[in-house]
Amino acid sequence: MTVQENQAEELLHRFRQGDVRALARALTLVESGHPVGQELLKRLRGQARAKVVGITGSPGAGKSTLTDRLILEARKRGERVGVLAVDPSSPFTGGAILGDRIRMMRHHQDPGVYIRSLASRGALGGLAGATVAALALLEAFGFDRIFVETVGVGQSEVDIARVADTTLLVLTPAAGDAVQAFKAGVMEIADLFAVNKFDLPGGERIIQELKSALELAPPRPGGWHPPIYPTVAATGEGVEALFEGLEAHYQHLVAHGLLEAHRLERARFEVESVIQEWGRKRTQGAGDLVARVARGELSPEEAALALLDPKTHP
Template identity: 80%
Template structure:
């Protein structure tokens, strides 16, 4: 397979093509994934938070820090899907354009494609390809809406929740259940009014939270991304958490959970496709002819 050989030879265009094929579900992409999955090992860091929290600027600074350490870095920016085209918005890539000439950095936007949690199974497929290509650290920046914050923990080794002093930011985090899954908290834009207040709110809440696997205690950090303030501390906290999951033997279970998420995403996509094809059954549910369970069984288990 020519594309496979080019990929193994380090052709960045072959990597981009492979991700496109995998994202679209093309048979060639699936075959590449089977041959390449399991090659390489990267530290996968998920960054999530509300829109406007400064995730992209913070990611840009983390790229810079990783490159200073000689690491090859990739970024997957999971963007909202257009309901009409399914395409991704490229704003996150624009913010990181200063790295585009660095051969040690690869940045790619992926459409969430309406996945229930904002993350598509294609994200995990892209992670596998990036690992096989030799990237040592991969940042996954989520769309920051819906339940993507909850899904990211199933994909990343370390999950970073980015908050700001904006009124209501902490409250929304508490409501969404993110407090239970983030491994590192960072209050970005800490130079704005209310920074100390939200830090204290987070610390107080975390003191009452249940213990994490292996006894990990999530730190609450501060940052001002445009000035690179707090970036060194954030990077060290991410690495400390990664060392923790290695020492506690949690990495393998995390990788299994990532694969489970990918399989579930495929099943969800199959379900969406079948419901679009089964308009007659949907109408029967709407008018009381079938229960949702009966319609689902016919859609998922009928031949054709």
């Protein structure tokens, strides 16, 4: 048995014993792409099923505060909760810019809650494939519900719909918030809407705008009609009803046999993310090919084929 296999065996044993430090170590190995982490994933993937809720929305909508309140609701019902807060990555250092866990610090002594920040790694403004791998580890560790809070910019809204069982879009009465959601095409992927900071002026107006837009939206699988919940996360107002809505959507997926399709789409997204990251790294070391594209000597397609198969290098 190799050193890596020994390390994987030891970590796997501790992981299955419920050692939180082993979970943290496994997440670090997976996020960094370490072979031991990949070996753990193969052994642990698909062993459990958690209710995965994606939470997205524009910056400043109160996603972290709302997530904090939803954690409390889940704990009241005896659920073990995992949270992945996907932070934006600096395009220069690759490090995470924000630390949304700060807003959830009240849970740090609760053994039934585990919160982890992940960097988006510049995945075109969206989720990194490591997020899906981390999800698989949290599921295998036995969490009943996992919240994935996204950066809320760029591609992340569309990505989260491919990863989560239920997608919650958080909007505010701020001017133009609903209009931006319509432009971005997020209306088609959200399963539920929360109009947060509903105590601010304009709350009723944005609900009416959402209702009007949803009347024109295409039908959802199984005939689901996305509900809209007014919330004030700072005080907890409306959060219990929102949590019940999340549960109702999950039960809808179960009743209509839609969960398996969600899991397959999640795996497809993960494979695509690995290919995308691989291509990005290979392109960084292909200065000659890139220069030839810039000079018009090669098409981007020819350069990409050369990276995929060096034998085809023109």
